[in-house]
Amino acid sequence: MSRKIERLINLTIALLATKRYLTKGEIFRSVDGYDGSAETMERMFERDKDDLRNLGVIIEVGSFDPVFQDEAGYRIKPEGYSLNLGEISGVEIALLSLAAEAWRGAALDDAAHSALTKLHSMGVESDLDSLPAISPRLNPTHSDFQVIALAISKREVISFSYLSAVMVAQMRTIEPYAIATRNSHWYLAGRDLEKREMRTFRLDRIDGEISISHGGQGFEIPEGFDVFGSLESDETVNIATLDVRKGKAHLLRIIADSCVDKGEWEQITVRYFDYQQFVDQILWHGADVLVIEPTSLRNQVIAGLEEIVRLHA
Amino acid sequence: MHNSIQTPLSRTARLLDLVPYVASHQGIEIEALAQNFNVTQAQMISDLTTLWMCGLPGYTHLELMDLSFDSGFVTIYNAQTLSNPRSLNSEETIALLLGLDLVIQSLPAEREDLRERARALVEKLSSRISIKAKLTAIPSAAGSVRALIENALTKDSWVEITYHSSYSDTVSTRLIHPLELRTEGGYEYLWALCHSARNLRVFRIDRIQKLVPSAPPEAPLYAVEKEAEKTAYAIRVHSRPRAAMERFSLNRDSLSHENEILSFSSEWVQRSIMASSGSVEVLEPSGLRNEIAMSAQAILDRYKAH
Structure with missing residues (x-):
């Protein structure tokens, strides 16, 4: 195993150091670790190239003379190989460190840690003292989180089994656009290939493994796509008018757009996006909230109350 | 915990990242180095020994990296070609982008200066992996x-x-x-x-x-x-089982049967039953059953009066 690793490192060094393309012949003659028959070396080299590419190393293929198309040559351009974040300060390194630390114990812990190692190898001292003392943490989520992250960056289609509201597991196949987290839940948004529509999924409702369908056609992610923005857009917004008891229902008050004093009660207007969720939220507040408008919402709340009475009478 | 899975690729990646790390932390102890790369000291010594054999074609002492670690402290010279850290891969970049968004929203309001800098970093990183979507991480609670x-x-x-x-x-x-x-x-x-x-x-x-x-x-x-002892409540799920499972932390396999839940607060149970809009029923205790029926009826009466 060591010999293989040595050879990969030596190959990387040689291809990085060269100012011109190196031919296979030159590589076999000069880079330590290539021996055996021509065929063996050829096979070794093909595998090594794949391995380095899998590590994210970009190997350029070119020739000395484009007109005569002689033997292909290889090199690794230093500007593609190394981390280049432009001018970077100690405060910025500290901010990035906090960002990486947020993953401690969560899905991308390893990736965040290796990113941190690279950032700390830039020779810029992290200026953590200039930041306020905060230590935000990301919540753990589905064990296949990395698969999603990778699929988004490589534009690959993923499939998984998803628990519907009636607890039936359904296979979903989507083009993943983005992941986001809020209120300690993780969300995945993308285009559902079967339903031909944008859909958002809560990761804790994914049942079992997530698989990448390789060789799928690449897709475009809309510029500036925003998970919560797509859930809560002007097209999905509804407005309700509610009477709320004074000093109560502060969960609804925080999201209220307006508030009018009516003595014992106050009348607020609230924007909502998910119908059933909003009905549930109103009923949570019991006798402290009364729906005034719209009628459909009011009827839905009344229907819920009637069902509660029927079940418990 | 140390990385237990070792593939030639993961070791190669580690060696490539080891060189710039040592180059920027000259004289670091082997122990600290092993800790940072999450491997045992023996593994770290084996990694350093492998690196010691690597260099530019020619492989005389002029071309090999000048790596020393006999004393327990590691130094590296003559490693120019590898001494810059490797670029971030997409997984690392996504991790940093989500982490940065969380940091931005966790910074106190008066530190707009830091937010501005963090946003500039988001910009820089996302252009590098052509992630066009916004990766949002809204914290559930302040700091830690x-x-x-x-x-x-x-x-x-x-x-x-x-x-x-x-x-x-x-x-x-x-x-x-x-x-x-x-x-x-x-x-x-x-x-x-x-x-x-x-x-x-x-x-x-x-x-x-x-x-x-x-x-x-x-x-x-x-x-x-x-x-403040937990009280047991018996409930039955009639519809919307996923919502009930999530709200009451129920076991997925027993959803169709009578479920027992434990809680410190009957107020929480009552509100949660109300918020289930008739999809979950309380069976026991009967006192709470009556209370729920009565309060739901009282609200209904108010709707009728309006």
Whole structure:
């Protein structure tokens, strides 16, 4: 195993150091670790190239003379190989460190840690003292989180089994656009290939493994796509008018757009996006909230109350 | 915990990242290096030994990296070609982007300067992997509050919190004994014994501004402690099973049967049943059943009167 690793490192060094393309012949003659028959070396080299590419190393293929198309040559351009974040300060390194630390114990812990190692190898001292003392943490989520992250960056289609509201597991196949987290839940948004529509999924409702369908056609992610923005857009917004008891229902008050004093009660207007969720939220507040408008919402709340009475009478 | 899975590729990646790390931390102890790369010291020595054999074609002492670690301290010279850290891969970049968004939203309001710099970093990183979507991470609680609560719950210990009450619009400091975390309407709530109020209290955890571990109060709250025992409730799910499972933390396999739930607060159970809009029924205790039927009827009567 060591010999293989040595050879990969030596190959990387040689291809990085060269100012011109190196031919296979030159590589076999000069880079330590290539021996055996021509065929063996050829096979070794093909595998090594794949391995380095899998590590994210970009190997350029070119020739000395484009007109005569002689033997292909290889090199690794230093500007593609190394981390280049432009001018970077100690405060910025500290901010990035906090960002990486947020993953401690969560899905991308390893990736965040290796990113941190690279950032700390830039020779810029992290200026953590200039930041306020905060230590935000990301919540753990589905064990296949990395698969999603990778699929988004490589534009690959993923499939998984998803628990519907009636607890039936359904296979979903989507083009993943983005992941986001809020209120300690993780969300995945993308285009559902079967339903031909944008859909958002809560990761804790994914049942079992997530698989990448390789060789799928690449897709475009809309510029500036925003998970919560797509859930809560002007097209999905509804407005309700509610009477709320004074000093109560502060969960609804925080999201209220307006508030009018009516003595014992106050009348607020609230924007909502998910119908059933909003009905549930109103009923949570019991006798402290009364729906005034719209009628459909009011009827839905009344229907819920009637069902509660029927079940418990 | 050390990385137990070793593939030639993961080792190669580690060696490539080791060179710039040592180059920027000359004289680092082998132990510290092993710790940072999450491997045993023996593995680290084996890694360094492998690196010691690598260099530019020619492989004389002029071309090999000048690596020394006999003394237990590691230095590296003549490693120019590898001495710059490798570029970030897409997984690392996504991790940093989500982390940065969380940091931006966790920074105090008066530090707009830092937010601005963090946003500029987001810009820089996302252009590098052509992630066009916005990766959003909205924190569930300030700083490390949530982790500290979990710690207190596991250890059954007391904490002192600084809490902003939206009801009275005041900030107070209280000594509390955390009992359980519950989610409602997308917010997380902490049920706790409050020494200051000498009673059970509910706190929304994103309103806890500060939390520090504390010794238990000198005069314990025996009376309240006794009251604050979990009560068992029997419920049955009639429809919307996923919502019920998530709200009441039910076992997926027993959804169609009668379920027993335990809670410190009958108020929470009552509100949760109401918020299930008739999809979940309380079977026991019968007192709560009646209470729910009556309060739902009272609200219905008000709707009819309007």
